[in-house]
Amino acid sequence: MSSFRPSTPNQITSKTIGTLYAEMLRPGSARLNLKPIYQRARCWKKWQNDGLVGSIMCGRVIPLFAFYKLHSGNEDDTTDYEAGIRFECVDGQNRLSAIAAFMSGDPIVNSKGASEPVVWNTPAGPKHFRDLSEEEKEWFTNMDLPISIIQAPLTLTQRKEQFTCLQDGSPISQPEYMRNTSHPVSLFISRTGLRDTFDAVVRGPMTGIGDWLVVLADCITLYLHRGDGDRFAMLNRDSSRLKRVISCKEPAVADSPYDMQVTKPDDAPLMELFDSLITVLGRVKDKKVKYHKFCVVVLFNQLLVGGEVPPVERLLTWFKSSKAIITDHTKAGGRDVALYGILEADLAAELPPPPAPKPKRRAIPKKKRDELWAEYFGVATTGVCQCCKGSIKGPAGGNWHQAHIVAVAAGGKNDLSNLVPTCASCNLSCGDENLSDWCEREWPEAPFLTA
Numbered sequence: 001m002s003s004f005r006p007s008t009p010n011q012i013t014s015k016t017i018g019t020l021y022a023e024m025l026r027p028g029s030a031r032l033n034l035k036p037i038y039q040r041a042r043c044w045k046k047w048q049n050d051g052l053v054g055s056i057m058c059g060r061v062i063p064l065f066a067f068y069k070l071h072s073g074n075e076d077d078t079t080d081y082e083a084g085i086r087f088e089c090v091d092g093q094n095r096l097s098a099i100a101a102f103m104s105g106d107p108i109v110n111s112k113g114a115s116e117p118v119v120w121n122t123p124a125g126p127k128h129f130r131d132l133s134e135e136e137k138e139w140f141t142n143m144d145l146p147i148s149i150i151q152a153p154l155t156l157t158q159r160k161e162q163f164t165c166l167q168d169g170s171p172i173s174q175p176e177y178m179r180n181t182s183h184p185v186s187l188f189i190s191r192t193g194l195r196d197t198f199d200a201v202v203r204g205p206m207t208g209i210g211d212w213l214v215v216l217a218d219c220i221t222l223y224l225h226r227g228d229g230d231r232f233a234m235l236n237r238d239s240s241r242l243k244r245v246i247s248c249k250e251p252a253v254a255d256s257p258y259d260m261q262v263t264k265p266d267d268a269p270l271m272e273l274f275d276s277l278i279t280v281l282g283r284v285k286d287k288k289v290k291y292h293k294f295c296v297v298v299l300f301n302q303l304l305v306g307g308e309v310p311p312v313e314r315l316l317t318w319f320k321s322s323k324a325i326i327t328d329h330t331k332a333g334g335r336d337v338a339l340y341g342i343l344e345a346d347l348a349a350e351l352p353p354p355p356a357p358k359p360k361r362r363a364i365p366k367k368k369r370d371e372l373w374a375e376y377f378g379v380a381t382t383g384v385c386q387c388c389k390g391s392i393k394g395p396a397g398g399n400w401h402q403a404h405i406v407a408v409a410a411g412g413k414n415d416l417s418n419l420v421p422t423c424a425s426c427n428l429s430c431g432d433e434n435l436s437d438w439c440e441r442e443w444p445e446a447p448f449l450t451a
C-alpha cells in the first residue's frame with residue numbers, strides 16, 4: 001500500500017451554508033463535484049436528511065467536510081477542470097446534498113426511485129425552507145460548516161485512497177488515524193481543540209464520527225452522573241439501554257438525536273476500537289474506580305494512536321493518579337490542552353510498550369526496475385499486470401508498480417526474485433499482505449501464480 005504524504009498540507013477553513021450554497025450547491029452549479037467516481041451512491045434515508053436539517057436548526061456541531069481542490073495542470077483533473085469543476089467532495093456527499101435539497105426545495109430521489117423533499121421536522125409539523133421565518137432562514141444560512149481542503153494535486157488513485165480512509169478506515173492502520181491529518185477524528189479534535197470537542201460531545205454532533213463522540217459522551221455522562229435522570233433527558237438517551245451498551249452485553253448501538261444510529265460497520269470506522277474502550281471502562285467500573293471525562297478522552301485518543309487496550313491494573317493506577325492531577329490543574333486555571341498533555345504522558349507510562357516498528361520500505365533502484373521490466377516484457381513499452389492481467393505501461397515514466405511476493409512488512413526484500421510487475425490498483429489493494437496470498441484469493445488465474 002502506498003503511504004504517500006501530499007506535498008502541500010490540507011487547509012482547514014469554513015464557509016457559511018449560505019455561501020457554500022451560492023458558490024457550489026445551487027442547482028446548475030458545476031463548481032463542486034458531489035459524486036466523483038470513487039464515491040459510493042448516496043445512502044442516506046429521509047430521516048437522516050431531515051435529521052441533519054434539524055441538527056443545524058438546533059445549533060449542533062457538524063463534523064468536517066473534506067474537499068479535494070482540482071488543479072488545471074494535473075492529468076487526472078483536466079477533463080473536470082475544463083468543465084468548470086473546481087472542487088470534489090471527498091467526504092460529506094450525503095450531508096451536502098441534503099442541505100442543497102432543503103434550500104432549493106428540489107426533492108431527493110431515493111434508492112427506490114421515489115422523490116422525497118428534505119424538511120425540518122418541528123413539533124408543529126414539517127417545514128420546508130421556503131416556510132421558514134426570516135430569522136430561521138438567517139440562522140440556517142449563517143451556520144458555519146468546517147471544511148478541510150486537500151490542496152496537493154493527487155491522482156485519482158490517491159484520492160480514492162483518501163476517500164476510503166475517511167469512509168471506513170480499513171486501508172490504514174490505527175496508528176495512522178492520528179498521523180493522517182485528513183481522518184475525521186484527528187481533524188475534529190485538532191480543529192476544535194479539546195474544550196470544544198468536549199462541548200460538542202456533550203451536545204451531540206450527529207453524523208459519522210460525531211455519532212461515535214456522542215456515544216462516548218453518553219458513556220462519560222453515565223459514569224459521571226449515575227442516576228442523574230435529567231442528564232439523560234438532556235442527551236435524549238435511555239439510561240438502561242446505555243448501561244447495556246456499556247456492559248457489552250450487546251453490540252454498541254445507541255440512539256443519537258433524531259434517531260441517527262451507529263449500527264453498521266460502514267458508518268462506524270472505529271467500532272472495534274470503541275468496543276475496546278467500552279470493555280475497558282466496564283472492567284474499571286467493576287473495581288469501583290471513578291474517572292473524569294478528561295481521562296476518557298485521553299484514553300480514547302491513546303487507543304487511536306496505539307490501538308492497544310491497556311491492562312486494567314495499569315489503568316486503575318492511572319485513573320487514581322490522574323484524579324489528583326485534574327483537580328490540581330483545574331484549580332491552577334490550566335488550559336485543557338496542557339492538562340491533556342500531562343495526562344497523556346502519564347498514561348503512556350502505564351501503557352504496554354509500543355509494538356516493534358515495521359521493517360522499512362526502501363525504494364527500488366531504477367536499474368533494478370528496468371531489469372524487472374525487461375525480464376517480463378523485453379523492450380516492449382506495454383505489459384500485463386501479473387495479477388489481474390490489466391494493461392500496464394513501462395518501464396520508465398509508466399504506471400506500473402513493482403509488487404513484493406513476500407511483503408516488506410513480512411521481511412520481503414527488493415530482490416528481483418521477490419518482485420513482480422503489476423498495475424497500481426493490484427499493488428495498492430494488496431497492502432501489507434504477501435502478494436502470493438492476496439493473489440491466490442483475488443486473482444487465482446494470475447499469470448505469476450500459474451507461470
Ligand SMILES: [Zn+2]
Pocket residue numbers: 385386387388389390422423424425426427
Ligand atoms: Zn492488476
